Amino acid sequence: MVDKAARTAFVCQQCGRAASRWLGQCPGCGAWNALVEEAVRETRARETRTGASAATPRPLVAVTAGDTVRRSTGLGELDRVLGGGLVQGSVVLVGGDPGIGKSTLALQACGALARQGLPVLYVAGEESPEQVRLRAERLGMAEAGVGDVHVLPETATEAVIEQLERMRPAAVVVDSIQTLHTGALASAPGSVGQVRESAALLVAHAKASGVACFLIGHVTKEGALAGPRVLEHLVDTVLYFEGDSGHALRVLRAVKNRFGSTNEVAVFEMGERGLAEVPNPSATFLAERPAGAPGSTVLATLEGSRPLLVEIQALVSRSALALPRRAAIGLDVGRVALLLAVLEKRLGMPLHDQDVFLNVAGGLQVDEPAADLAVVAAVASSARGRALGEDVAVWGEVGLTGEVRAVGRADARLREAARQGFRRCVLPAGNTRGIDAPAGVTAEGVTSLDQLFDVLELR
Ligand SMILES: [Zn+2]
Structure with a gap:
């Protein structure tokens, strides 16, 4: 067992100054509550992790769009905001208020991918497998055949990645990223450091294995609190739900997309059977x-x-x-x-x-x-x-x-x-x-x- 204290540092989110223990005020810039626990990695280790050291320059004209592999999620509107489908090895953050339909959308996408014969893993950190099964039934996925959707009740990031390596699914949904925690950090689950480090581990795994990854993140009204916002720069695509749970219409907006245009929107209607695509949004x-x-x-x-x-x-x-x-x-x-x-x-x-x-x-x-x-x-x-x-x-x-x-x-x-x-x-x-x-x-x-x-x- 490696000494944990030696592998983490508390880094100021304002000025980047590192301290060996948590401090209320940053000694570098004086900011309060700005220190967040982070895992310390050797630079070389980080290079291999992202595969950056293996890259070689090549002529721009030799780069083709075929280098990104896309597949349809089976939900046309979701494909639309993703920029034409789900990219292999990409990480998509789905944010929004609690109860707006993030889990519903993710589960529906799982069902649609599974119907194409693709194995999908649903990591349930907030619900039991039974609850997920009940929700799938309400969404009518049982009759349509839930196929190869596997559900995993797990909150330890390393255990999730272990399962991903064993199962090798085409896509994984993590519901929610705030429930995950990694043993690399001593801070509590749901804290900024934990959320970010867990996401970083999943991103690294997605890039290495090619699994497409949906991370579900709750946003509070203030948009902060260990929120998905700290993850925006880590992931490839950020989708946010708009609308309120009192109304049936839901708008899913891409605010960041490495594989497509931003500010693309999808319009859904929430009904008993989950989110339905709206063919004529203006009407x-x-x-x-x-x-x-x-x-x-x-x-x-x-x-x-x-x-x-x-x-x-x-x-x-x-x-x-x-x-x-x-x-x-x-x-x-x-x-x-x-x-x-x-x-x-x-x-x-x-x-x-x-x-x-x-x-x-x-x-x-x-x-x-x-x-x-x-x-x-x-x-x-x-x-x-x-x-x-x-x-x-x-x-x-x-x-x-x-x-x-x-x-x-x-x-x-x-x-x-x-x-x-x-x-x-x-x-x-x-x-x-x-x-x-x-x-x-x-x-x-x-x-x-x-x-x-x-x-x-x-x-
Ligand atoms: Zn500072």
Whole structure:
């Protein structure tokens, strides 16, 4: 038995200073609670571990895409966010709130892979094999044949890797990475050091053996607590679930992907039989849109390569508070504050004594500036008590002087709006040049918020 103390060090996460024991304050930079236990490895050992020392330079032209082996998970939407399928030897972190559907998705993927005749290992750190079996039955996997899915109740990382070496599965799910612990560290399971070291061992094994690895990680509301965030740089792909457990729609977003584009999203609907793919997400996001209600606009947004129509809702009402409330769900609060200031200053819309609430229906998070014009239209529509036409879709970026700026992929947004039966699109004038609107849709370009208000009759 090697002396454990000699093989680990407490390393400051701020400045990198190492100490032999845990300290509340870093002697190097003075940061509090920044020291995390890490396993110490010889540099040479690390090189062999990742196989870096075996690599030789080769001409870029000689590198082909065929060097990565992909296979379908059997779930089309999951394949989509993964960049076209699961890459052999890749490590995918699936993060999200507890209860959002991470385990369900992982188990469904296991079933789908097993149906292709591939052996799959499900490492259950949180549930007993019986519970996993019951969940598989609820998901209808029993009738479809759970095939070659093996379940392993284990929380010791070394034991998991031992089983992986013995079984040699095509894919492994670790549910969850927070339950694993390695004997290399003395710190408690679930601590940052343990989570990171366990993940590092699994990553090394995946690279060496070619097993595709799904790590499930819980995120707290603060997004911290020994969270998956500390793993993001270790793994190949990071997928995060959005939406809340109270609603049926779930959005799975790629925030990092070494093997595909980021910001690709998959849309699922949670039902009794688990997560079902949503073939027409725009229609689903707009399904409960109220007819003729002020404060509702439809935004043609872009999620990765996919155009999506979503409803932006605004509620503007007289405030009883000295400091009126501003709240935005699914939108950047700072960006919303900026747009409200532009509305007030450039269009003389009195909002200083009004509470303003904004919401993206369906639980989607919209980050692109193209949402600006829809936010402004929704706020103005609610403030004026005037509904927009039901067949209008809006998008565009708004600048500080109230100018409307062009955004990317206007053609894709127009096509999606046409496909969903919209007849009018209000978009940046800079986007209308040289564009052919699909049949049945008119593209109305605006250069300023003044023009937007004229076109939508929001004066
Ligand atoms: Zn430090």
